[in-house]
Amino acid sequence: MVKNARRNPLRTSLTTFGLSVSLFLFTSLIAVVTSLDGEMERAGQNPLIVVTHKSGWAHVMPERYTARIRRIPGVVRIGRSLFYGGSYGQSRGPQDSFASMGTDGDDPRKIWGDQLVIAPGAFACFERTRAGALVGSQLIEKHRWRIGQQVTLSGAVWPVDLTLTLCGAANFATDKASFVFHREYLEAALGSAGLQTGLITMFAVQVRSVADIPAVARRIHEEFATSPAPVRAVSQRAFIEGFMSVMGNIQGMVSGVVLLVLVVVLLLVANSIAMTTRDRTRELALLKAIGFQPRHVVALILGEAATLGALGALGGCGGAYAAFGGTGFSLGIGMLSGLAVRPTTLAYGLCVSVLVSMAASVVPAWRVLGLRVAEGLRHST
Numbered sequence: 001m002v003k004n005a006r007r008n009p010l011r012t013s014l015t016t017f018g019l020s021v022s023l024f025l026f027t028s029l030i031a032v033v034t035s036l037d038g039e040m041e042r043a044g045q046n047p048l049i050v051v052t053h054k055s056g057w058a059h060v061m062p063e064r065y066t067a068r069i070r071r072i073p074g075v076v077r078i079g080r081s082l083f084y085g086g087s088y089g090q091s092r093g094p095q096d097s098f099a100s101m102g103t104d105g106d107d108p109r110k111i112w113g114d115q116l117v118i119a120p121g122a123f124a125c126f127e128r129t130r131a132g133a134l135v136g137s138q139l140i141e142k143h144r145w146r147i148g149q150q151v152t153l154s155g156a157v158w159p160v161d162l163t164l165t166l167c168g169a170a171n172f173a174t175d176k177a178s179f180v181f182h183r184e185y186l187e188a189a190l191g192s193a194g195l196q197t198g199l200i201t202m203f204a205v206q207v208r209s210v211a212d213i214p215a216v217a218r219r220i221h222e223e224f225a226t227s228p229a230p231v232r233a234v235s236q237r238a239f240i241e242g243f244m245s246v247m248g249n250i251q252g253m254v255s256g257v258v259l260l261v262l263v264v265v266l267l268l269v270a271n272s273i274a275m276t277t278r279d280r281t282r283e284l285a286l287l288k289a290i291g292f293q294p295r296h297v298v299a300l301i302l303g304e305a306a307t308l309g310a311l312g313a314l315g316g317c318g319g320a321y322a323a324f325g326g327t328g329f330s331l332g333i334g335m336l337s338g339l340a341v342r343p344t345t346l347a348y349g350l351c352v353s354v355l356v357s358m359a360a361s362v363v364p365a366w367r368v369l370g371l372r373v374a375e376g377l378r379h380s381t
Contacts, residue, residue, distance in 0.1 A: 019312025027320035051203035077106035086153030102183030122168020134170035269360035309357025317349035
């Protein structure tokens with residue numbers, strides 16, 4: 001197999017390069033699907049209810065709802081957020097905007113659990129600094145911010161600018177591009193500008209267990225059914241699914257591209273193996289003439305295809321893991337800003353590459369099975 005690979009080094013190199021590029025894309029796309037699935041699984045295990053206005057994120061609720069929610073049996077903790085929608089930079093375009101919000105309520109570390117990862121010392125700084133902020137690690141890297149630096153955000157939802165002090169990095173599951181600060185600080189700015197205060201965009205309601213979510217969510221919905229600002233109370237998993245559906249069927253689109261990549265891999269390997277077997281027709285016929293069984297010849301062809309697939313996976317899947325395995329990558333959309341290529345994804349890509357490559361060699365191998373020795377020996381390349 002090694003000798004045959006060296007027979008036409010240009011063909012082997014180009015095929016391997018094409019496979020590597022395709023499998024790099026394949027592995028990165030699979031990472032999107034696996035990261036989203038992992039996020040959904042973690043959210044499903046968190047005893048959390050997300051409460052928003054029934055009409056969606058563009059509407060707000062009065063903060064007095066807090067006391068009424070807290071009285072509902074089964075409620076343990078409540079976190080509150082007011083969406084700010086700030087931007088940073090001179091252009092103030094979409095590329096400079098990110099999810100930003102003012103928060104308060106109970107300890108978010110207890111509400112969100114291991115989904116919230118905060119840098120050492122960052123939360124203590126955040127608690128004692130009125131204008132403090134916790135920032136996603138990708139935002140810090142993108143804008144080259146420093147811990148302790150003051151940054152000024154321009155409001156997109158609320159027409160007030162805020163100057164905040166960066167206390168440290170805080171990542172929420174696969175979301176590494178959010179900006180969080182004290183709601184009290186935003187409320188003060190809104191009051192100074194003569195705007196309405198005492199508003200909430202989202203309540204994060206922690207309950208005793210996942211089993212309590214349906215009953216408590218129903219009670220919350222009934223509590224505010226006749227209020228001027230009716231609410232929608234769903235589990236964290238359902239909330240994330242609804243949020244993702246607004247941006248379209250991302251997993252479906254990714255799966256479609258993955259399928260297309262697999263077809264490209266199939267065609268690349270099939271073309272290469274077909275050309276190789278045609279060039280080696282006399283050699284394969286000679287092997288059959290001297291006593292090699294058909295299964296031995298077929299195993300040789302399948303082995304060469306598997307080797308080609310493994311080489312492509314080494315370059316493509318290995319390259320994706322080297323690039324994104326530790327640092328992760330972003331699609332620039334909230335929960336899609338902290339995706340990573342994990343070892344399991346790498347192994348999956350390797351297995352798929354080898355299996356697809358072997359499948360692509362079935363037709364050339366079948367043709368070799370029907371090759372007559374006399375015809376093969378008369379074949380001229």
